[in-house]
Amino acid sequence: xxxxxxxxxxxxxxxxxxxxxxxxxxxxxxxxxxxxxxxxxxxxxxxxxxxxxxxxxxxxxxxxxxxxxxxxxxxxxxxxxxxxxxxxxxxxxxxxxxxxxxxxxxxxxxxxxxxxxxxxxxxxxxxxxxxxxxxxxxxxxxxxxxxxxxxxxxxxxxxxxxxxxxxxxxxxxx
Numbered sequence: 001x002x003x004x005x006x007x008x009x010x011x012x013x014x015x016x017x018x019x020x021x022x023x024x025x026x027x028x029x030x031x032x033x034x035x036x037x038x039x040x041x042x043x044x045x046x047x048x049x050x051x052x053x054x055x056x057x058x059x060x061x062x063x064x065x066x067x068x069x070x071x072x073x074x075x076x077x078x079x080x081x082x083x084x085x086x087x088x089x090x091x092x093x094x095x096x097x098x099x100x101x102x103x104x105x106x107x108x109x110x111x112x113x114x115x116x117x118x119x120x121x122x123x124x125x126x127x128x129x130x131x132x133x134x135x136x137x138x139x140x141x142x143x144x145x146x147x148x149x150x151x152x153x154x155x156x157x158x159x160x161x162x163x164x165x166x167x168x169x170x171x172x173x174x
Contacts (some may be wrong), residue, residue: 026066049153058160
């Protein structure tokens with residue numbers, strides 16, 4: 001009988017990334033998601049999802065301490081400046097998302113992937129619908145396009161969660 005090699009790489013005293021670098025990486029991914037709106041895409045209907053919001057929610061739900069509680073405001077301001085939404089809309093809505101997640105974390109002791117997806121789905125739908133009422137007149141008929149954008153964004157959340165998990169795993173390896 002041969003001995004199995006030790007496959008566990010347990011290094012308790014190995015140096016890790018500092019908190020500033022982790023927060024900088026998280027902020028850079030949210031900024032990159034917000035910058036995706038400036039890529040010229042030809043489409044018959046505008047269903048480009050708010051990737052900055054999706055990345056922000058993925059970071060907040062999967063890596064709780066990646067952002068400080070006030071970080072949603074400056075990231076939302078950057079998203080407003082880049083995306084063309086009315087100034088302050090993402091600042092308000094993204095900050096409210098952080099508050100809602102904080103309230104849910106007080107109620108839920110443990111969460112799994114499906115609960116994170118459900119929380120993110122509800123928040124994404126609320127932000128997109130509230131953004132519609134802030135940016136577009138109420139009489140405009142954009143409900144079908146809005147529904148398509150919400151569905152597209154909800155389907156992209158697992159990809160954002162995968163990206164965040166990969167970055168977190170790489171951070172743990174360093």
